[in-house]
Amino acid sequence: xxxxxxxxxxxxxxxxxxxxxxxxxxxxxxxxxxxxxxxxxxxxxxxxxxxxxxxxxxxxxxxxxxxxxxxxxxxxxxxxxxxxxxxxxxxxxxxxxxxxxxxxxxxxxxxxxxxxxxxxxxxxxxxxxxxxxxxxxxxxxxxxxxxxxxxxxxxxxxxxxxxxxxxxxxxxxxxxxxxxxxxxxxxxxxxxxxxxxxxxxxxxxxxxxxxxxxxxxxxxxxxxxxxxxxxxxxxxxxxxxxxxxxxxxxxxxxxxxxxxxxxxxxxxxxxxxxxxxxxxxxxxxxxxxxxxxxxxxxxxxxxxxxxxxxxxxxxxxxxxxxxxxxxxxxxxxxxxxxxxxxxxxxxxxxxxxxxxxxxxxxxxxxxxxxxxxxxxxxxxxxxxxxxxxxxxxxxxxxxxxxxxxxxxxxxxxxxxxxxxxxxxxxxxxxxxxx
Numbered sequence: 402x403x404x405x406x407x408x409x410x411x412x413x414x415x416x417x418x419x420x421x422x423x424x425x426x427x428x429x430x431x432x433x434x435x436x437x438x439x440x441x442x443x444x445x446x447x448x449x450x451x452x453x454x455x456x457x458x459x460x461x462x463x464x465x466x467x468x469x470x471x472x473x474x475x476x477x478x479x480x481x482x483x484x485x486x487x488x489x490x491x492x493x494x495x496x497x498x499x500x501x502x503x504x505x506x507x508x509x510x511x512x513x514x515x516x517x518x519x520x521x522x523x524x525x526x527x528x529x530x531x532x533x534x535x536x537x538x539x540x541x542x543x544x545x546x547x548x549x550x551x552x553x554x555x556x557x558x559x560x561x562x563x564x565x566x567x568x569x570x571x572x573x574x575x576x577x578x579x580x581x582x583x584x585x586x587x588x589x590x591x592x593x594x595x596x597x598x599x600x601x602x603x604x605x606x607x608x609x610x611x612x613x614x615x616x617x618x619x620x621x622x623x624x625x626x627x628x629x630x631x632x633x634x635x636x637x638x639x640x641x642x643x644x645x646x647x648x649x650x651x652x653x654x655x656x657x658x659x660x661x662x663x664x665x666x667x668x669x670x671x672x673x674x675x676x677x678x679x680x681x682x683x684x685x686x687x688x689x690x691x692x693x694x695x696x697x698x699x700x701x702x703x704x705x706x707x708x709x710x711x712x713x714x715x716x717x718x719x720x721x722x723x724x725x726x727x728x729x730x731x732x733x734x735x736x737x738x739x740x741x742x743x744x745x746x747x748x749x750x751x752x753x754x755x756x757x758x759x760x761x762x763x764x765x766x767x768x769x770x771x772x773x774x775x776x777x778x779x780x781x782x783x784x785x786x787x788x789x790x791x792x793x794x795x796x797x798x799x800x801x802x803x804x805x806x807x808x809x810x811x812x813x814x815x816x817x818x819x820x821x822x823x824x825x826x827x828x829x830x831x832x833x834x835x
Contacts, residue, residue: 404434404442411445419458426462430561436568443565443574451579456621457628459579463587466561468537470593475545476506480684481594482676483585485618488606488756489643489781493521493551494657495665495673498709500680501549502700507680508544510554510592513766522553523765527651527730527775531719549713559591576608582621590629596683597626597633600676603831604641606752612637612831623835634679634835638672639827642750642785645669649764649778649799651730658727661707668784672829674698679833731776733799738782739810740792745819747785754816755779758809762800777801779813786826 402424411417417425425442428434451459472479480500484490497507511521511533522533535543535552543550554563562584569575589597599622602608603615619635626633645666647656659665660673678687678694687693700706714724723729759765763774780797783789796813800806 404428404438408438408442408445411442411449414449416452417455422455422458423462426466426561430466430564439565439568440572443569443572443580446579447574447577453624456579456583457625460583460586460590460625461629463559463561463583464590467559467591468557469591470541472508472544472593478595478684479593480505480507480596480680481509481589481592482598482600482680483589484600485602486608487602487640487644488752489645489648489653490602491524491645491653491657492600492673492676494524494654495660496677497549497551498661498713499673499677499697499700499706502705502709503681503686503696505681505684505686506544506548508540508550508592510552510588512554523773524650524653525551527654528714528723529720531714532717543716547712547716549709551713552717554588559587562587578618578621582618582625586622586625595631597631598676598679598683599633599635600638601635602638602640604639604752606643606756607640616834619834632683634683634833636676636679636833637831639829639831640752641827643752643755643781644672646781647778648755648759650773650775652778652780652799655727655730658724661701661710663701668829675830733776733801735800735803735806736797737806738794738797739814741789741795742791743819744791745821746788746824747783747817748820748824749818750781750785751816754812755781758812761812762805762809774801786824
């Protein structure tokens with residue numbers, strides 16, 4: 402078997418066998434197949450797609466390229482969630498403690514932000530001392546001890562995916578549903594998940610810009626789960642405007658903490674409750690998602706979810722004083738609020754522009770090795786469909802450089818569209834698949 406023959410076969414739109422996919426992934430992981438051949442193969446997949454069987458075989462080949470966790474002794478029905486990324490999406494910080502507070506152990510490996518989409522690990526590092534780089538053994542030990550762990554992906558899990566993604570990122574081959582779906586699902590399988598809730602973001606502030614593309618990705622991932630004897634449900638969620646009010650690492654942590662303590666923006670709170678309800682239902686803790694949502698509401702109201710978050714931070718070395726007093730989180734030197742330019746209804750807040758503006762301020766990365774400024778970001782005071790008066794607070798920019806603040810203000814004003822007539826609120830979710 403030769404790598405070049407596998408590349409040619411996919412170039413000619415033929416279906417690869419499981420043995421060919423395993424040969425290629427194993428060879429690439431070991432370094433026997435060079436980057437240029439892997440890039441050619443990935444481009445052939447982008448152009449010619451893959452069958453569901455090929456995608457499933459690719460998912461398993463990447464999952465089993467390293468260690469695969471067995472969490473059955475700790476969590477008989479290990480449940481996980483994955484968001485495909487969005488602007489202001491700090492859902493994991495609230496959902497995981499809620500689910501753990503309902504008696505369901507949760508072990509999650511999250512990632513960092515790239516481009517306009519923020520990363521959970523970057524947000525958590527706003528908390529001084531919080532360790533995101535746990536070893537596999539530390540990951541398992543903490544799950545056994547407190548039933549909740551939230552860290553980065555270890556090098557032992559799905560190494561083929563990490564290596565392939567880095568290559569795709571610089572070869573124009575990120576946007577491919579077979580490659581996206583297999584990347585996501587391989588990590589979940591490697592991390593021991595048996596039940597997976599997929600939060601598929603759709604719109605201007607997401608990688609899936611259309612409902613059609615998001616639906617295809619969601620259906621593909623739920624079918625992979627079925628073919629690998631796992632359970633999955635996918636929620637198609639709106640990402641045309643930011644989720645919640647804050648965009649930026651410490652600001653988003655603050656909003657998550659407020660939500661865990663009974664506050665938080667209504668749209669963000671509802672999103673978290675729906676996701677948590679599906680996780681509890683899928684894992685058999687609740688009879689259906691609505692019953693799961695009611696359990697989640699009780700966990701918030703009782704304070705038990707907040708307590709579980711404190712347990713998580715303490716277990717991973719984070720400073721509890723910062724968690725208990727959000728004023729101790731990193732703060733920007735300059736905070737300025739911009740007023741609405743007219744009396745009107747907000748018709749649109751372009752999430753992509755807001756996310757890109759956060760990157761401009763330093764809250765995200767244009768390149769993988771860019772440093773992060775945890776203090777900077779944006780607070781959106783009003784959402785789509787709300788009526789504002791001229792001069793009323795529209796958004797606040799938290800910055801550490803005056804020039805960047807002024808650039809950010811101009812960019813953000815361009816993110817808004819206005820209407821003299823009432824407009825409909827944007828839906829939180831479009832559909833549920835699986």
